[in-house]
Amino acid sequence: MSNTLSKYLNILTYVMIGLTAIFVAMFYLGGDVPNQPYQTPVYTDVLIQWAKALFIVCAGLSLLFPVIQLVTNPKGAVKGLAGLVVLGLIILISYSLSDGTLLDLPGSTIADNNPATLQFADTVLYTMYILGVGAVLTIVVTEVLRKLR
Template structure:
């Protein structure tokens, strides 16, 4: 990565972090909606919209940079595809662990207590568990190997 691009990305990171701190501060210290049944911060919608914007930016960059990498280095794309295949395997394992048994929720009349929604939620949870444990293990292994070098 060029030095100039790295400089601009660092500035952009600090700007986005600063905006996030401002939105979170507005959420916690901006007061509450008057006459609401429950305590509801005034800036809840602003924080949610900011989180959506960050999510969309992340998804866009997560798609854009690998495509640019494949175009600039087609032989290096094999490692990226191997990582994608590994992620697919993790999701497949998480899906096989998921359970679609309907929940007994007295008084709930919504449509989300169905097999598809429950298997999807379980799949996402198990995927996050597997990736979280994998991240922790990789950090510990990396730091341990670094000590022996």
């Protein structure tokens, strides 16, 4: 990455961190909406919209940079595709472990108590469990190998 681009990205990072700090301060110090049954900060919508904007920018860049990498370095794209295949396998394994059995909640009229939603939630949870354990194991193995060298 060029020095100029790196400089602009550092400035952009500091600007975004500063804006986030301002929005968080507004959220916590801006007071509450009157006549609400629960404590509701005045600037909740502003903070949520900022979080959405950051998410959209992050998702867009997460999709854009791999495409640029694929065009500039096609041989290196094989590693990225291998990572996507492994992630797909983990999600497939999680989906096969998930269960869509309805919850027995007497007197409840929860709309999300349906097999599709419950199986999706199980899939996400199992995927997080597998990735979390994998991350911890990777850290431990890396540190052990580093000590042995």
